[in-house]
Amino acid sequence: MAKSLMKGNEALAEAAIRAGCKCFFGYPITPQTELSAYLSKRMKTAEGFTFLQAESEVAAINMVYGAAAAGVRVMTSSSSPGISLKSEGISYIAGADLPCVIINVQRGCPGLGGIQPSQADYWQATKGLGHGDFRLLVYAPSSVQEMVDTIGKAFDNAEKFRLPAMLLADGILGQMMEPVEFIDDLQNTEENVKEWATTGHKNQRKHNIVNSLYLQPNELEDSNRARWERYAQMEKELPEAESYLTEDADIVVVGYGSTARIAKSAVNKAREKGIKAGLFRPITLFPYPKELLIKASEKATSLLTVEMSMGQMVDDVRAAIEYKKPVHFYGRTGGIIPKPGEILSEIEKIAGGVK
Numbered sequence: 053m054a055k056s057l058m059k060g061n062e063a064l065a066e067a068a069i070r071a072g073c074k075c076f077f078g079y080p081i082t083p084q085t086e087l088s089a090y091l092s093k094r095m096k097t098a099e100g101f102t103f104l105q106a107e108s109e110v111a112a113i114n115m116v117y118g119a120a121a122a123g124v125r126v127m128t129s130s131s132s133p134g135i136s137l138k139s140e141g142i143s144y145i146a147g148a149d150l151p152c153v154i155i156n157v158q159r160g161c162p163g164l165g166g167i168q169p170s171q172a173d174y175w176q177a178t179k180g181l182g183h184g185d186f187r188l189l190v191y192a193p194s195s196v197q198e199m200v201d202t203i204g205k206a207f208d209n210a211e212k213f214r215l216p217a218m219l220l221a222d223g224i225l226g227q228m229m230e231p232v233e234f235i236d237d238l239q240n241t242e243e244n245v246k247e248w249a250t251t252g253h254k255n256q257r258k259h260n261i262v263n264s265l266y267l268q269p270n271e272l273e274d275s276n277r278a279r280w281e282r283y284a285q286m287e288k289e290l291p292e293a294e295s296y297l298t299e300d301a302d303i304v305v306v307g308y309g310s311t312a313r314i315a316k317s318a319v320n321k322a323r324e325k326g327i328k329a330g331l332f333r334p335i336t337l338f339p340y341p342k343e344l345l346i347k348a349s350e351k352a353t354s355l356l357t358v359e360m361s362m363g364q365m366v367d368d369v370r371a372a373i374e375y376k377k378p379v380h381f382y383g384r385t386g387g388i389i390p391k392p393g394e395i396l397s398e399i400e401k402i403a404g405g406v407k
Contacts, residue, residue: 055231060196060221061086063232064155064203068127069094070234071204073153075102075126077115081134082167083223084157088129109134113141120150121262123249125207129155131223132173133164135181142216143182147264149248149279151210153203154188154218157226160387168387169223171309174364177220178338185276187283189217189290190337192308196230198335209290213282214248220337222360224310224389283339291341294333297323298348301330303402306345306369307358308334311390315358318395327403337365342372354378354402358395361385 058066065087068076076095078088088105095101102119106112112128119126130138135156145152158173160166177190189209193199202219210217250260266272296316298304303322307315312333322329332348334341349355354377357366366381373379382398384390 055233057229058196058232059086059227059229060199061157061226062090063196064129064199064219064221064226065090065094066234067200067203068153068207069101071207072125073127073207074100074124075116075119076128077104077106077112077119077126078128078130079106079109079112079134081131083159083169083226084129084131084155087155087157087226109137110141113138113145116152117141117145117148117150120145120152121148121250123246123251125153125211127153127155129157131157131159132161132170135173135176139176139182142188143184143186144264145216146182146186146188146279147184147275148262149214150216150262151207151214152216153206153210154216156218156220158220158222160385166387167223169310169360169389170385170387171222171311171360172362172364172385173220174337174359174361177218178340178368181218186279187215187338189213189215189286189339190220191217192220192335192337193225194309194312194333196225196228197232199225200232200234202335209286211244211246213286215279215282220309222310223387287339290336291339291344292335293341293344293348294331294335295344295348296331296333298330298332299351300328301349301352302328303354303356303399304330304332304349304352305356305358305395305399306332306334306365308337308365311358311360314390314392315395317392318399321392321396322399322403325400327399329399329403334365337368340368340372345369345372349373349377352377354380356380356382356395356398356402358390358398359383360389
């Protein structure tokens, strides 16, 4: 199949359509606006699709809540401050055990920050996106092709484990153009019967009620425990990561998303200088690929986490290896992208200079 040269945001939108997404509700914000603009045209030309630019991010996520309750594959997208506005609704969706997909094309933060790329929403995505005891399934692709390949998995696993899934991108991935290949044809997901959906019972099953309100504490605790049992199953089944030159690495660089691409260049330069460096790239941020990281860093004496933030994933790296080895950190923030030479310099410092 021929490849197409597409911008990341637009490729994501096309991939979502092909993965069976029937509804999109969103609100424009840089640097993800092209995604919704593409869908507004694409969904208009085909039957059975709904695109709506809501009056606000709050309205958009509650529309997602309604469509998800009806068993429809539904998606929303935004960028950092817009995701914050959606956080209450995301908690409701998680509390009602509903699947959906959320795209976050991150920008510089906090506050309105800037429109340049960032990875400062890691904590928000993996630990604190809304109130209460719940998690999201979080994917962190590092190329336009990987974003295309991931969106179907996000929808499938969101439905399997009945929770919101987030694809955590950034301004680099959203705006860059790369060749992409769409392998799958349009999927028809309407035939998949969802026993929990509010699609009308026709006196053939019990009434389904979608709700996140439990006035009895015992019922709410049971609901939370059942949800966390699913999370435990996800931790067994879903962790994904890429290991590059880690078999004999003395220093393992850990990076995700677009930063991992830059770090790979630094690792190659380090190898040219005789430093045994490798790269570990988590693809799922929750569940975090702990066991895979432990295996990739078996022979390493230290690790270096590189992020476009002041340091957030570094906490999970240290916890994953149970604080048994030193974990160094290098980050740029405010929308500044780290350069390969900067990362190489940090590798050289850890290695004690060029060997």
